[in-house]
Amino acid sequence: MTSEIDIGSRAGFARDDGVAGPPRSTGRLGDRLFALAAQGSGVLLLAVMVAIGVFLIWKAVPALQANEADFLTEQEWNPNANPPVFGIAQLAFGTVMSSFLALVMATPVAIGIALFISFYAPRRLAAGLGYLVDLLAAVPSIVYGLWGLHYFNTTMDDVGRFLNAYFGWIPLFGGDSVGGRSLLTASVILAIMILPIISSITREVFLQVPGSHVEAALALGATRWEVIKLAVLPFGRSGMISAAMLGLGRALGETIAVAMVLSTASGISIHILADGGNTIAANIANSFAEATETGRGALIASGLVLFVITLIVNMTARLIVARRKEFA
Amino acid sequence: MAKRIEVSGLNAYYGRVRAIEDISMTIEPRSVTAFIGPSGCGKSTFLRTLNRMHEVIPGARVEGKVLLDDEDLYGPGVDPVAVRRVVGMVFQRPNPFPTMSIYDNVAAGLKLNGVRRKSLLDEIVERSLRGANLWDEVKDRLHRPGAGLSGGQQQRLCIARAIAVEPQVLLMDEPCSALDPISTLAIEDLIAELKSRYTIVIVTHNMQQAARVSDRTAFFNIAGTGEPGRLIEIDDTGKIFTNPSQKATEDYITGRFG
Ligand SMILES: Nc1ncnc2c1ncn2[C@@H]1O[C@H](COP(=O)(O)OP(=O)(O)OP(=O)(O)O)[C@@H](O)[C@H]1O
Ligand SMILES: [Mg+2]
Numbered sequence: 069m070t071s072e073i074d075i076g077s078r079a080g081f082a083r084d085d086g087v088a089g090p091p092r093s094t095g096r097l098g099d100r101l102f103a104l105a106a107q108g109s110g111v112l113l114l115a116v117m118v119a120i121g122v123f124l125i126w127k128a129v130p131a132l133q134a135n136e137a138d139f140l141t142e143q144e145w146n147p148n149a150n151p152p153v154f155g156i157a158q159l160a161f162g163t164v165m166s167s168f169l170a171l172v173m174a175t176p177v178a179i180g181i182a183l184f185i186s187f188y189a190p191r192r193l194a195a196g197l198g199y200l201v202d203l204l205a206a207v208p209s210i211v212y213g214l215w216g217l218h219y220f221n222t223t224m225d226d227v228g229r230f231l232n233a234y235f236g237w238i239p240l241f242g243g244d245s246v247g248g249r250s251l252l253t254a255s256v257i258l259a260i261m262i263l264p265i266i267s268s269i270t271r272e273v274f275l276q277v278p279g280s281h282v283e284a285a286l287a288l289g290a291t292r293w294e295v296i297k298l299a300v301l302p303f304g305r306s307g308m309i310s311a312a313m314l315g316l317g318r319a320l321g322e323t324i325a326v327a328m329v330l331s332t333a334s335g336i337s338i339h340i341l342a343d344g345g346n347t348i349a350a351n352i353a354n355s356f357a358e359a360t361e362t363g364r365g366a367l368i369a370s371g372l373v374l375f376v377i378t379l380i381v382n383m384t385a386r387l388i389v390a391r392r393k394e395f396a
Numbered sequence: 397m398a399k400r401i402e403v404s405g406l407n408a409y410y411g412r413v414r415a416i417e418d419i420s421m422t423i424e425p426r427s428v429t430a431f432i433g434p435s436g437c438g439k440s441t442f443l444r445t446l447n448r449m450h451e452v453i454p455g456a457r458v459e460g461k462v463l464l465d466d467e468d469l470y471g472p473g474v475d476p477v478a479v480r481r482v483v484g485m486v487f488q489r490p491n492p493f494p495t496m497s498i499y500d501n502v503a504a505g506l507k508l509n510g511v512r513r514k515s516l517l518d519e520i521v522e523r524s525l526r527g528a529n530l531w532d533e534v535k536d537r538l539h540r541p542g543a544g545l546s547g548g549q550q551q552r553l554c555i556a557r558a559i560a561v562e563p564q565v566l567l568m569d570e571p572c573s574a575l576d577p578i579s580t581l582a583i584e585d586l587i588a589e590l591k592s593r594y595t596i597v598i599v600t601h602n603m604q605q606a607a608r609v610s611d612r613t614a615f616f617n618i619a620g621t622g623e624p625g626r627l628i629e630i631d632d633t634g635k636i637f638t639n640p641s642q643k644a645t646e647d648y649i650t651g652r653f654g
Contacts, residue, residue, distance in 0.1 A: 281494070283452070284491040288480065289481030289508060290477070299493065
């Protein structure tokens, strides 16, 4: 046997003469096992998702059929009444509004914290601050809820009165039933809750900014802030959008803290300082226990709407990220 | 515009480790000075002390004097940012800003200097790209990403970016080491043109390149691992390559090194 053939069989080339037996390679088996395992998990995940989807729709449809109102536009939520009258409009509005406000408040602060920790703070302080921010993420949401209900709402009551008195001409801050258990209070609490995730992901992204980009900016005579503008933020842009979207996702789905803080009142109102407002997740938490069969179906239908909202948010984020892909 | 550099008694450290020791030399304006020497002898380190880029590495510091036409770059109250605006730098690996277009890459330094007028920006961008011999290749796609160019084009883009702000000195750390022979020639031609207006310092491992492009050549060496790098000699390029005054230089350029 020549040495070339030896090399050939060691490299795993197929041999069709059947004389010397097939080349053996445990690597091949490993590859196949891994491929199988990967495919298996993928299929299993899909199957579970489809099963959940089918179950939810199956539960929701009878309630939707019994509904006397238009599910999409009706503001009342009385699925336990006879006949049931309920719609998603107010809940969806409250959900989107509070999460959006939370995002608007949390993102700049989170990015600011990440920038400070990554580029400005002395090393010791940076580590400490990092832990502190991550610790915020470890606080259970029920604690935020209790804090919001028993303490923070009085602060927000004062803040709300102040805003209402001086900025009441802005429709958002208008209205006359200003109180501490408002959409704004819920939004601020949500903002605090999503701050750590946005901030820590943003920090991770900043850590990955290639040194060569930073040096390119420095060598041009950029100040620290200019380095951030030239090299850091453009590089981190899509990562920051992803971080914000993860935060938004968490805010959209947050249940218990919001359920505890808001004093539910019905009807869509853009007066975010007013007591009241409600979100899909909070409403589910508040009313699932006492719901009738139809009531439960209705809540499940609202959950599906929440799912769709989250999906739209994620897809929009992906579109934004992809739009400038060629520059990334 | 071009300025003379006078270095005296310069030491550079990474933390406790001294990387280069007691370097003194004069670099004439409107000339090309090449730094040669074995790997690890501190050529890049020394180059980066000339625009205060050394100190951006945590723990790194510099002792000594670098006079740029009589002004000490390390004098009290000198702002490193201001230094880097007059001493430009081109790196070994082309590093255009990947999220920016070709145009914006060249304009980046100008914008830092407060140039906002579109017509002026257009003019300087074109002039710089022409100066870097890149204009004809990119004039139809100025607003496409700079990262979409070939390696050689990216390096010329980086040169255009560096010369757009009209620095007085241009430092280049092995600017051709990632490039093919054709792109290398393009950049060598460019260096020959640029030297009429700038003081140019280039680090290279390519002896022929040093011989081709430079007027003066400085040879650096280390006594052994862990020892700081030293300047062995600096002289006219012709002399260094034909009749160096130090034995170590001769050994190095004839390949009898180590
Ligand atoms: N960031 C750093 N931290 C610590 N030590 C460093 C750092 N950069 C370089 N050094 C050390 O300083 C010495 C000089 O390195 P330098 O990069 O200046 O050499 P060089 O002459 O440019 O080599 P090459 O020709 O390989 O580029 C080396 O011993 C190197 O290990
Ligand atoms: Mg080097």
